[in-house]
Amino acid sequence: MSPTPSSESHAPARTRPGRSPLHRMPAGIKLLVLAAAGTGLAFTTSLWVLGGALALTGAGYAIARQPVRRLFGVIRPMIWLLVPIFLVQGFMESWILAVAIVTRIITLVALAQLVTLTTPSDTMIAVITRALTPFRVFGVHPGKVALAISLALRFLPVIGGLAQEVRDAQRARGLGHNPLALALPLLIRTLRMAGDVTDAIEARSGGDDDEDAAPARTPVPVTPRAGSAAASSPAPAPRSS
Amino acid sequence: MKHTVVRTKDIVLIALFAALMAALALFPPITIPALGVPITAQSMGVMLSGAILGAKRGGLSILLFLLLVAIGLPLLSGGRGGLGVFFGPTAGFMFGWVLGAVLIGYLHERAWATIEPFKSFLYCFLGGIVVVYAIGIPWASVNTGVSLVKVAVGSLAFIPGDMLKAGLTALAVVAIRKAFPAMHQPAA
Amino acid sequence: MTTIEVTDVVKRFESFEALKGVSVTLAEKRIGVVGSNGSGKSTFARLLNGLVLPTRGSVVVDGLDTAKAGKAIRRRVGFVFQNPDNQIVFPVVEEDVAFGLKGLKLPRDERESLVDTVLSRYGLEHLRQQPAHTLSGGQKQLLAIAGALITNPACVVFDEPTTLLDLRNARMIARTIREMEQTVIVVTHDLALLNEFDRVLVFDEGRILVDDAPSAALARYVERMQ
Numbered sequence: 001m002s003p004t005p006s007s008e009s010h011a012p013a014r015t016r017p018g019r020s021p022l023h024r025m026p027a028g029i030k031l032l033v034l035a036a037a038g039t040g041l042a043f044t045t046s047l048w049v050l051g052g053a054l055a056l057t058g059a060g061y062a063i064a065r066q067p068v069r070r071l072f073g074v075i076r077p078m079i080w081l082l083v084p085i086f087l088v089q090g091f092m093e094s095w096i097l098a099v100a101i102v103t104r105i106i107t108l109v110a111l112a113q114l115v116t117l118t119t120p121s122d123t124m125i126a127v128i129t130r131a132l133t134p135f136r137v138f139g140v141h142p143g144k145v146a147l148a149i150s151l152a153l154r155f156l157p158v159i160g161g162l163a164q165e166v167r168d169a170q171r172a173r174g175l176g177h178n179p180l181a182l183a184l185p186l187l188i189r190t191l192r193m194a195g196d197v198t199d200a201i202e203a204r205s206g207g208d209d210d211e212d213a214a215p216a217r218t219p220v221p222v223t224p225r226a227g228s229a230a231a232s233s234p235a236p237a238p239r240s241s
Numbered sequence: 242m243k244h245t246v247v248r249t250k251d252i253v254l255i256a257l258f259a260a261l262m263a264a265l266a267l268f269p270p271i272t273i274p275a276l277g278v279p280i281t282a283q284s285m286g287v288m289l290s291g292a293i294l295g296a297k298r299g300g301l302s303i304l305l306f307l308l309l310v311a312i313g314l315p316l317l318s319g320g321r322g323g324l325g326v327f328f329g330p331t332a333g334f335m336f337g338w339v340l341g342a343v344l345i346g347y348l349h350e351r352a353w354a355t356i357e358p359f360k361s362f363l364y365c366f367l368g369g370i371v372v373v374y375a376i377g378i379p380w381a382s383v384n385t386g387v388s389l390v391k392v393a394v395g396s397l398a399f400i401p402g403d404m405l406k407a408g409l410t411a412l413a414v415v416a417i418r419k420a421f422p423a424m425h426q427p428a429a
Numbered sequence: 430m431t432t433i434e435v436t437d438v439v440k441r442f443e444s445f446e447a448l449k450g451v452s453v454t455l456a457e458k459r460i461g462v463v464g465s466n467g468s469g470k471s472t473f474a475r476l477l478n479g480l481v482l483p484t485r486g487s488v489v490v491d492g493l494d495t496a497k498a499g500k501a502i503r504r505r506v507g508f509v510f511q512n513p514d515n516q517i518v519f520p521v522v523e524e525d526v527a528f529g530l531k532g533l534k535l536p537r538d539e540r541e542s543l544v545d546t547v548l549s550r551y552g553l554e555h556l557r558q559q560p561a562h563t564l565s566g567g568q569k570q571l572l573a574i575a576g577a578l579i580t581n582p583a584c585v586v587f588d589e590p591t592t593l594l595d596l597r598n599a600r601m602i603a604r605t606i607r608e609m610e611q612t613v614i615v616v617t618h619d620l621a622l623l624n625e626f627d628r629v630l631v632f633d634e635g636r637i638l639v640d641d642a643p644s645a646a647l648a649r650y651v652e653r654m655q
C-alpha cells in the first residue's frame with residue numbers, strides 16, 4: 001500500500017462539483033439540522049422514527065446526487081463494531097432494539113457524512129471561524145484559528161512527505177520496522193521546521209501582535225525620524241470607531 | 242491565567258503537530274497475531290503532542306486535527322474523515338484524545354526538567370489510556386446501548402497496543418528533551 | 430536606498446557566541462556574504478530584519494532600531510530563506526502570496542492587483558490556484574520571493590536562496606536576484622552568484638574577516654579555505 005495517493009488527497013479540497021439544493025443550502029443550517037438530528041434521535045428507539053430518519057437521509061443522498069457508495073468508506077471500518085453490537089443487543093435485550101440501535105448509528109453517520117459531502121472544506125472553515133467570533137471574550141482569536149487551519153492544510157503534504165522520506169531512509173538502513181527510528185527523526189525535523197516556519201511568518205507579517213485589539217493601524221509607517229517635532233505626533237487617529 | 246495570548250510559534254507548533262497526527266496515519270498498522278487487533282500509529286500522536294507541546298498546545302493540536310477531520314479531510318487511519326465519524330460508536334475515544342493530550346501535557350510540563358522514561362510512560366498511560374478509555378467507553382455504551390462492562394471488556398484487546406505506544410512515546414520524549422531542553426519554557 | 434548600521438554586535442546563544450563583535454554599515458545595492466558553515470552568516474542575516482536581536486550592540490535600519498521597531502523594519506527588509514517549503518505558509522499559491530498584506534487592511538481590489546502584479550512578475554500567474562506543494566523547487570523559491578516582495582520592501586535579505594535548487598533553477602533564481610530593483614543582501618556558498626556585486630563580506634568564526642570588492646574578497650576567501 002503506497003501512501004503517496006493518500007498524501008496527495010491531503011491537499012485542501014477546494015471545491016466539490018455539485019449544484020443540488022443541498023449543496024446550495026447554507027452550511028450553518030446543515031450543521032444545525034445535523035445537531036438537531038443527533039440530539040433528537042439519541043432519545044428514541046422507535047423503529048418508525050428511526051426508519052423515517054434513515055429514509056429521509058437516503059432521500060438526501062438522492063437529492064444531492066451522491067452515490068451511497070461514498071458512505072461505505074466511513075461505515076465499513078465500523079462493521080466490526082456494529083455486528084457485535086447487533087448480536088449482543090439481540091440476544092441480551094431484543095432484536096427490535098438491536099435493529100433500532102444499529103439504524104440510529106448508521107443514520108447519524110450517514111447524515112453527518114452527507115453534510116460533509118455537500119459542503120466544500122473552505123465553506124466549512126469559514127463557518128467555523130465565524131462561529132468562533134463570540135468566543136473572543138475567552139481569548140479565542142478567530143484570525144489565529146484561521147491561520148492555524150491554513151498552516152495545517154499547508155503542512156499536511158509537507159509532513160506527509162517528510163514521513164515518507166524518513167521511512168525510506170530508515171528502510172535503507174534496515175530500521176524500517178523500528179518505530180522509534182521512524183518517530184524520532186520525524187519529530188525532530190518537525191520541531192526544527194516549526195522554528196523556521198515561525199521565522200518566516202514573522203519575517204513576512206511583521207510578527208506577533210494583538211491584531212484586532214488595536215484599531216486599524218496605518219500600513220508601513222517607516223519614515224525615518226527626521227525631526228523631533230514630526231516624530232512626536234502620535235499615530236494618526238483611526239478613521240472611525 | 243491572564244496570558245491567554247498565543248504566540249506565532251505556538252500556532253505553528255499546534256498546526257505542525259496536527260499535520261503530524263495525519264502523517265502518522267500513513268504508517269501501516271502493526272498487527273500482533275495473538276490479539277488480532279491492528280495497532281495504528283495515530284493514537285501515539287496524541288501522546289507525543291501532549292508530552293512534547295504541553296497541555297494547552299498539545300490539546301489544541303489534537304482539537305485542530307479533529308477539526309480537519311470534521312471538515313471532511315480523510316486523515317484518520319484508514320483514510321476516514323468527515324462529520325460521520327463523530328457519530329459512530331468510537332467517537333468518544335477521539336474526544337478523549339483531546340483531554341488525554343491535555344493531561345499528558347500538564348504532567349510532562351511539570352516534570353520536564355527531570356523527566357525519565359518510566360515517569361513519561363506513567364503519564365502517557367494516565368492520559369493516553371485511562372482518560373481516553375474513561376471517555377470512550379461510556380460514550381460507546383450510550384451510543385450503542387451495550388452495557389458499560391461489556392464495552393469495557395471489548396476494549397481490553399486494545400490496551401496492550403496502547404501500552405506499547407505509551408512506552409515508545411516515553412522513549413521518544415526523553416530523547417526529544419535532550420535535543421530541545423527548552424520546549425516547555427515560556428518565551429523570553 | 431536602505432542603510433543598515435550594525436554596531437559592535439555580539440550574539441550569544443546560551444553559552445555559545447555566534448557573533449563576536451561585528452560592526453559594519455551596509456549601503457550598497459548588492460552585498461554578498463560568504464563564510465564557512467557555522468561562521469555566523471545566517472545569524473548576521475537574521476539580525477538585519479530583527480528576527481534575531483543582538484545580545485550586545487545595535488542594529489539600526491534607516492534610523493529604526495531592530496530591538497524597538499522590529500515590525501516596521503520587517504516591512505522594510507524582506508527575507509527569503511533557504512528552504513521555500515518552510516516559508517510558504519498557505520496551502521494555495523495566491524493565498525500565500527497575499528499573506529504579507531494581511532495586517533495592512535488594504536481594500537480588496539488593491540490587494541488583488543498587488544497579487545496579480547507580483548505573480549506575473551515572477552511568471553507564476555498560471556499557478557495561481559495551485560496547491561503550493563505541487564510546485565517544483567524552482568517555482569517554490571519564486572513563490573517565496575514573490576511572497577517577500579509583495580509588501581514592496583526597500584531591501585531583501587536572502588539566506589542561501591539557491592542551495593537546494595538544481596543548476597538550472599539556481600541560475601534562474603540568480604538572474605532574478607540580479608534583476609531586482611531593491612537593495613539586496615545575499616548569503617551564499619555559490620561564489621559565482623556574487624560576480625557583479627558591489628561588496629562582499631567574508632565571515633569567519635563570528636567575525637567579519639574580509640570586507641572588499643567581490644574579486645578581492647572572494648580571492649582571499651578561497652585562499653583561506655585551502
Ligand SMILES: Nc1ncnc2c1ncn2[C@@H]1O[C@H](COP(=O)(O)OP(=O)(O)OP(=O)(O)O)[C@@H](O)[C@H]1O
Nearest residue numbers: 442445446447464465466467468469470471472473
Ligand atoms: N538558535 C540557536 N541556538 C543555538 N545556537 C545557534 C542558534 N542559531 C545558530 N546557532 C549557532 O551559531 C553558530 C552560527 O550559526 P549560523 O547559522 O549563523 O552559521 P552559518 O554561517 O549560517 O552556517 P551555514 O553555512 O551552515 O548556514 C553555529 O555554531 C550554530 O550552531
Ligand SMILES: [Mg+2]
Nearest residue numbers: 470471472588
Ligand atoms: Mg546559514
